[in-house]
């Protein structure tokens with residue numbers, strides 16, 4: 001059985017994660033690394049049910065603690081039913097958002113009403129123990145560009161978080177950069193303002209260097 005990797009993509013809104021995940025999946029497939037694409041919140045039947053209740057509705061329909069618990073409930077199901085079984089079978093997992101999003105959104109960007117770093121770390125340990133992604137790409141984009149890209153989206157596809165004010169998005173960006181700074185081994189910051197091809201090449205080079213060649 002070949003090596004398998006758990007690779008996560010994180011960042012604010014409209015940073016182009018899903019585009020990069022798709023082309024990376026094809027690249028890895030060509031190199032004979034079997035892989036699946038999945039997302040959070042979601043990825044399993046139960047977790048997709050949770051996704052529906054968390055992302056839809058009014059901006060303030062949940063407080064940060066309820067939200068974090070729902071995200072981790074979804075994550076636990078996703079982890080035991082999909083992420084771990086695939087990794088154990090030699091299949092790599094490419095995931096659109098993971099626990100860094102809970103830290104950035106519910107932990108930090110909510111400010112005073114958020115859970116703070118410690119509580120999110122504690123929940124992480126309860127739900128996932130010592131498990132961590134092999135590699136995390138933090139896609140970084142200016143808040144102005146991020147909001148500009150969201151505006152172009154179809155109104156029905158806009159979720160609760162994309163309706164938050166500019167201050168929230170600024171805190172979010174800083175939160176992700178902080179996570180990257182505190183997890184230098186695992187996280188790589190990618191300049192998401194570059195072209196799709198340039199970003200893809202950068203991501204492939206990093207994966208070759210940090211995972212495939214080892």
Ligand code: TYD
Nearest residue numbers: 012013014040041071097098101102105161
């Ligand atoms: P999605 O439509 O997938 O947004 P994006 O394309 O920006 O990734 O919706 C996921 C939303 O859920 C996104 O706005 C971030 C939010 N989220 C959290 O707040 N906490 C979490 O733990 C996760 C996984 C996502």
